[in-house]
Amino acid sequence: MFNIYCPYCEEHREEEEFHPSGQAHLARPADADACTDKEWGDFLYFRKNPRGLHQELWQHTAGCRKFFNITRDTVSYQILETYKVGQSPQVKLPEVKLEEPRHG
Amino acid sequence: MVDLIQGRYVQKNRLPSGGRINRDKILTFRFDNRYYKGYEGDTIASALLANGVKVVGRSFKYSRPRGIMSAGVEEPNAILQVGSTEATQVPNVRATEQPLYDGLVCSTVNGWPHVNFDVMSLLGRIGGNMMGPGFYYKTFMFPAFMWETYEKFIRRAAGLGRAPKERDVDSYDHMHHHVDVMIVGAGAAGLSAALAAARTGVRVMIADERSEMGGGLLHSTTSIDKLPATQWVAKVCHELDGLDNVVRLSRSVVNGLHDHNFLTVNERRTHHLGDQAPEGVTRERIHKVRAHTVILATGAHERPLVFGNNDLPGCMQCSAVSEYIRRYAVVPGGSLVVMTTNDAGYQCAFDWHDVGREVVAIVDTRANADSDVIAQAKQREITLIKGSAVIEARGQGRVTKAMVASINADGSFVTGEPRTLICDTIASSGGWSPAVHLSCHTGSRPRWRDDILGFVPGETHEQVLSAGGVAGTQTLSACIQEGIKAGTEAAAKCSNSSVADAMSAPVVEDELHAPAMALYLVPHTKAPTRASKQFVDMQNDVTAAGLQVSTHEGFESIEHVKRYTAMGFGTDQGKTGNVNGMAIVAKTLGQSIAETGTTVFRPNYTPVTFGAVAGSHTGALFDPKRFTPMHRWHVEHGALFENVGQWKRPWYFPRQGESMQDTLNRECVATRTSVGILDASTLGKIDIQGDDAREFLGRVYTNAWAKLPPGRCRYGLMCGEDGMVMDDGVTSCLAENHFLMTTTTGGAAHVLNWLELYHQTEWPELDVYFTSVTDHWATMTIAGPNSRALLAKVCSDIDLDKDAFKFMDWRSGSVAGVPARVFRISFTGELSYEINVPAHYGLHVWEALFEQGKEFDLTAYGTESMHVLRAEKGFVIVGQDTDGSITPIDMDHAWAVANNKPFSYIGKRGMQREDCLRPNRKQLVGLETVDPAVVLPEGAQAVRNPEQSIPMTMVGHVTSSYYSANAGRSIAMGVIRDGINRHGESVFFPLADGRTIEARIRNTVWVDPDGERQKS
Amino acid sequence: MEKILVSDQYAPDSLSERAEFGDINVPVVETALQHVNLRQVATRTGSGHGVSFSELPVTGLLVLRARSERAALQSALQTTVNIKLPDTLQSEVSVSSGSHKSVYCIRWVAPDEWMLSCPAQDAFDIETRLRSSLGGNSVAIVNVTGGYSVLQLSGQHANDVLKKSTVYDVHPQNFSVGKVVNTTFAKAQVMLRCVSNDEYELIVRRSFADYVWHWIQVASKEYGLSVSRS
Structure with missing residues (x-):
């Protein structure tokens, strides 16, 4: 069970109060109608699954109901930082060369 | 005896x-x-x-x-x-x-x-x-x-035991703690750490698995600060108990050390009292502890040596022999042979000798050890055999002899003729294995130390310290000093106060220790595969020969060897056998123990009962049951209940002698001919306020909201970004910037979070607030041709005239003397009013309606009749008639999709993906069985040609199916490929029981196709 | 045109204890735990136990939401009920009168969310006055009086019951008098306030009240539970 610092409540709270919402910083395309099927498909379905540092979106569901971001190491499970929506992470992620997702 | x-x-x-x-x-x-x-x-x-x-x-x-x-x-x-x-x-x-x-x-x-x-x-x-x-x-x-x-x-x-066949009579619970310093183990190091930390005032918890704290000190012969060790323990415990910043838990085994220093501690509160816990006391409690810093003071387990027939009853650990003699006044036998690779092994011979029983010999595997203990053995005139080992135990069902032979300096082979010693107990000590289990639970790998011949906790990213035996420390004075250091250090991490001299180390005199010999498998005159069995892991019957065979068969990784042989499995988790096993594998492979490494120890350290895991979350408390304000009335009127999420909803209200179908027929007919009432309080309700509330609705619903005026209601359909239907409900305009959204019962929490997600992460610039008011409103729907007349009897301040209060209008006023909001919406297709009053008035208004509804024979109906009534009108239930692969178009709800809205609402782009636009998608249709008496089973798969060979090509399935008394026949809905274009065609449903049911595709509306009733 | 609807949700003379249904024009109020008949339970349990429990009568509850308009909300509150917003998140400000410890209590539970409690019959009046005082400012006010049950837990072992029930750190060092948090309560959720030493207020969703009551009975079994109807 994680011990998560809620950047809004400014306290560490138990994981039971939170709900994970997947990868952070997924911006909805500004002009959705102009997206190609491939672009829209990437936005809809393709997610990172890194070994190491990852930015995740969580919600403090049983607390303040606010969404916020976490930089977490998926190997050690250490949380390096939490920050509000709209803020930038302080921890830099290593450059990873992503393979072009395959479309079937 | x-x-x-x-x-x-x-x-x-x-x-x-x-x-x-x-x-x-x-x-x-x-x-x-x-x-x-x-x-x-x-x-x-x-x-x-x-x-x-x-x-x-x-x-x-x-x-x-x-x-x-x-x-x-x-x-x-x-x-x-x-x-x-x-x-x-x-x-x-x-x-x-x-x-x-x-x-x-x-x-x-x-x-x-x-x-x-x-x-x-x-x-x-x-x-x-x-x-x-x-x-x-x-x-x-x-x-x-x-x-x-x-x-x-x-x-x-x-089999390893059996589960009880009857219900457990005891109860169990959990308790949460948040501490600064958590100390695991209450031996010399743990108690010292606890005291050092506690004296600084930080919040401390210390847990120990045994009924008394003190660990090895309870059977130690040494003194601390000139006190016998047991008295020192008592003194420390007394001081700890006097501090209100300390929680001291005995009989409590720390079974897991999880992420971010979360520990699960299994306290056995009553297992020393009897079979059953005393009234009112839980038998076991799991403490869930969040600690800033954890100090592992778990000590070490003595490693028995591996020799022939070393599993014969009478073969024991040296330290265990001492503990039985000194702590329990029990001497496990009459004549003892001790085999040891180290000085610590001698103590049990001394204890045995000192209570007047025969020590046959101490067999020291070292040829030339020079230590205090050797002098002490001589003083007691105990036979000492150096440079030798017990290579095999003999006896039928118990030890009667020990075969002793001299061995070479590194213990790899026997150098002399074996001789026989008569004895009934063989105690052996191969050194001490630190109890590193907990240190591994978050992924850290233990580190081998040649100097102490054991694994110690490895590097960790958590705030975890170790002290004493677990850290490889073998003298008492050092254990205590490390405990104090760790306790002080841990406390300092959690508080700003200066804690420098909270505690000084007590005086302990250590004996001179000679180095131990690295010996794991005692050599035999025969090879392991031919010698008597030499057990490494007793619980899983893993032998030295077995390990060698495994490596010869190609299992070289220690993790593979573990799985092939079962070494370290089960409740044992390799506490005594693992290091010996790894050493044997290492030697067979010609590599070091450090290179071989260990297997990973996982939670739990010891077995946990299911009762403890479940805690109080059993029976009625297994999951919350949510009740509406009118629940008591439903119970009193014989309702059977249906679980909808956590809610208990009345399913139907059978009268005496009625079958379920009888009840449904009565409820449905009463509603369509006079008036029925449904408790709809469980529907999700979200209050939406803000200058941009309307804009927000337009973005999350597929249809248009720009022009909905106050006083009006509208059906809304919500999709995910993939274009698939997610939820639906009626949203009403309360005032220009104020709306009340309703959701499905099951979707309420999800929809609220969905709205928050989009507001907080995508459109924070929109001025809008969402507040759940699900529990605030008691909601009752009266439906049927007499509903207006009924409402008129309890409501005088709303003009109910059909032109003044039209279908899809809402009005506020009072009902039965209570402030209410009345919505003229319908999920039955009948003239219908949904009355909302604050929950604390719910039962009052409900009873008032029944009081006034007698003349109309007001009939309560439950969810099942609600399903039938809505299906008669072709109204869908999201989650039943849709399954996450249905777009509004598939659902034949093109009328609820407004693609001319300026903002690309959620689902719009998704719906336009190639796959969503292709022909031959499954589409929602009505299904009319050829035989009107036959009710299709929900979930039945449709085929176009029932004569085809198996596997048949399936073209859809039944989503809703009922017998409708109002239609006088069975009715059904389902999704069929290209169904909207195939009205009138037949599809077939081959069933598991051999029947094939034929049905014709049609529209979904069975009653009042023109929708006159709801507008009447 | 009215931008936000403010409607009276309180029926006059309706604070009588629930009796048998008689006259439709005499509304009766039911708290969430009415069916338990706590008064009768109270007689049975006696007093002087480690844990004491009660359910408050229906209490007026208003959810207040504001982001950039916090100052406006602050001044509106001051003019209408003479109460100021708490200075720090997860704390409260109470106004007491006579024996009533908190006639008004405002709890700051999320960056843009407060819960104001008041006598049930005042909720409409306060909402109306706040609305008119706020003018066009973008603040949300929602009357949720019926949506919650307000419970009280006190006694020397009340804290132990909380430790069995919530994952939040309720140690007095962390959860001191005047602190309010939203957190879990067994498998439900709670707005939890430390009213005074060994005295806590639990605001739970009405539909979960029965579950919470059952849970409290089980969790307090070893300490003894007395029930009072306040």
């Missing part, structure tokens, strides 16, 4: 005095159908040994007789079934850990049919070489169809 001459009960191995037992409190217990006596303070193990019981179980695979080997948590053999009644059965209890209480009943788990005569041992004896590693994999593979037969046999033969 009853001494027949004296007529007195004699515990033949119990010393006349000494021990930490209460001789005034004699306890009777039963082991395998025989009665014995022990004392308060005993464990089952100490009491059995006191009574001279040697064999306590049969081994897992070879069914060899086994005796008690240790005195603590590391015991691999003495695993018992405890419980005097069926309901209080507890399997897999370590006899060394279970305190004795009066009336305790226990039995061996592996002896089938009896521990002293075991048919399986035949297999063990003759099949010794047959049952090598991977035996089960290799033997029971073929033929495949025989597996079920094999499995029964194997399970019976290999």
Whole structure:
């Protein structure tokens, strides 16, 4: 069970109060109608699954109901930082060369 | 045993005095159908040994007789079934850990049919070489169809206890703690750490698995600060108990050290009191502890040496022998041979000798050790055999002889002729293995240290310190100093106050220690595969030969060896055997132990009962049950309930003598002919306010909201970004910037979070607020041609005229004297009003409606009739008629999609993906069975041609299906490929029972196709 | 045109205890735990136990939401009920009168969310006055009086019951008098306030009240539970 610092409540709270919402910083395309099927498909379905540092979106569901971001190491499970929506992470992620997702 | 001459009960191995037992409190217990006596303070193990019981179980695979080997948590053999009644059965209890209480009943788990005569041992004896590693994999593979037969046999033969067949009579609970410093283990290091930390004022918890704190100090001969060790322990505990910043938990085993220093501690609160917990007390409690810093002071387990027949009852750990003598005043036998690779092993010979029993010899594997203990042995005139080892134990069912031979300096082979020593107990010590288990739970790998011949906790990213035996520290003074240092350091991390001199180290005199010898497998005159079995892991019957065979068969990674041989499996988790096993594998592979590494220890450290895991979350408290304000009325009126999420909703209200279908027919007909009432309080309700509330609705719903005026309601459809229908409901405009959204009962929480997600992450610039008001409003729907007349009787301040209060209008006013909002919306297709009042008035208004509704025979209906009534009108239920692959277009709801809105609402782009636009998608249609009496089963799969060969091409399935009394026939909805274009065609439903049902595709509306009633 | 609807949700003379249904024009109020008949339970349990439990009568509850308009909300509150917003998140400001410890209590539970409690019959009046005082400022006010049950837990073992029930750190060092948090309560959720030493207020969703009551009975069994109807 994680011990998560809620950047809004400014306290560490138990994981039971939170709900994970997947990868952070997924911006909805500004002009959705102009997206190609491939672009829209990437936005809809393709997610990172890194070994190491990852930015995740969580919600403090049983607390303040606010969404916020976490930089977490998926190997050690250490949380390096939490920050509000709209803020930038302080921890830099290593450059990873992503393979072009395959479309079937 | 009853001494027949004296007529007195004699515990033949119990010393006349000494021990930490209460001789005034004699306890009777039963082991395998025989009665014995022990004392308060005993464990089952100490009491059995006191009574001279040697064999306590049969081994897992070879069914060899086994005796008690240790005195603590590391015991691999003495695993018992405890419980005097069926309901209080507890399997897999370590006899060394279970305190004795009066009336305790226990039995061996592996002896089938009896521990002293075991048919399986035949297999063990003759099949010794047959049952090598991977035996089960290799033997029971073929033929495949025989597996079920094999499995029964194997399970019976290999059982480790059994679960009770009756409901547990005890209760269990959990408790949360948040502490600054958590200390695991209360030996010398742990107690020192606790005291050092506690004195600084930080929040401290210390937990220890034993009933008394003190660990090895409880049977130690040394003194601390000139006090006997036990008195020092008492003094420390007394001080800790006086501090209100300390929680001290005995009988509490820390089973897991999880991420971010979250610990699960299993406290056995009453297992020392009896079979059943006292009234009002939970039997076990799991403490869930969040700690800033954890100090591991878990100590070390003594490693027994691996030699021939080392599993014979009578073979024990040296430290266990000492503990039985000094703590329980029990000498486990009459004549002792000690084999040791280190100085610590000598102590048990001294203890044995000092109580007046025979020490046959101390066999020291080292040729030239020079230490205080050797002088002490000489002083006691104990025979000392240096540079030698016990290479094999002999005896039938118990030790009667030890074969001793000289060995070479590194212990790799025997150098002399074996000779025989007569004895009944062989104690061995191969050194100490730090109890590093918890340090591994978050992924850290232990580190091998050649200087202490053991693994110590490895690097970790958590705030975890170790002190004492677990850190490889072997002298008492150093353990205490490390404890103090760790406690002080941990406290300093959590507080700003200066804590420099909170505690100074007490005075302890350590003895001079000579280095230990690295020996794991004692050599034999024969190779391991030919010698008598040399056991590494007693619980899983893993032998030295087995490990060697595994490596020869190609299993070189220690993780693979573990799985092939089962070493370190089960409740044992390799507490005594793992290091020996790894050393043997390392040697076979010609590599170092450090290179070989260890397997990963995982939670839990010891077995946990299901009761403890469940805690209080059982029975009525397993999951919350949510009730509406009118629930009591429903109960009083005979409702049967349906679970909808956590809600209890009335399902239907049967009257005496009615079948379910009778009830549904009555409820549905009453609603369509007069007036019915439904408790709809469970519908999700979200209050939406803000200057941009309307804009926000337009973005999350598929239809248009720009022009909905106050006083009006509209049906809305919500999609995910993939274009699939997610939820639906009616949203009403309360005022220009104020709306009330309703959601499905099951979707309420999800929709609220969905709105928050989009507002907080995508459109924070929109001025809008969402507040759940689901629980605030009691909602009751009156539906049917008489609903207006009924409402008029309880509501005088709303103009109910059909032109003044039209379909899809809402009005506020009062109903039955209570402020209310009334919505003229309909899920039945009838003239219908949804009355909302604050929940605390709900029952009042409900009863008022019944009082006034007598003349209309107002009929309560439940969810089942609601389903029938809405299906008669073709109204869908999201989640029943949709399944996450249905777009609004598939649902034939194109009318609820407004693609001319300026903002690309959620779902719009998704719906336009190539796959969503293709023909031949499954679409929602009505299904009219050719035989009107036949009701299609929901979920039945449709085919176009029932004559085709199997597997048939399936073209859709039934989503909703009922018998409709109003339609006078069965009605159904389903999704069929290209269904919207195929009205009038037949589809067939071949069922599992052999029937094939034919149905014609049609529209979904069965009653009042023009929708006149709801507007009337 | 009215931008936000403010409607009266309180029926006059309706604070009588629930009796048998009689006259439709005499509304009766039911708290969430009415069916338990706590008064009768109270007689049975006696007093002087480790834990004491009660359910408050229906209490007026208003959810207040504001982001950039916090100052406006602050001044509106001051003019209408003479109460100021708490200075720090997860704390409260109470106004007491006579024996009533908190006639008004405002709890700051999320960056843009407060819960104001008041006598049930005042909720409409306060909402109306706040609305008019706020003018066009973008603040949300929602009357949720019926949506919650307000429970009280006190006694020397009340804290132990909380430790069994919530994952939040309720140690007095962390959860001191005046602190308010939203957190879990067994498998439900709670707005939890430390009213005074060994005295806590639990605001739970009405539909979960029965579950919470059952849970409290089980969790307090070893300490003894007395029930009072306040």
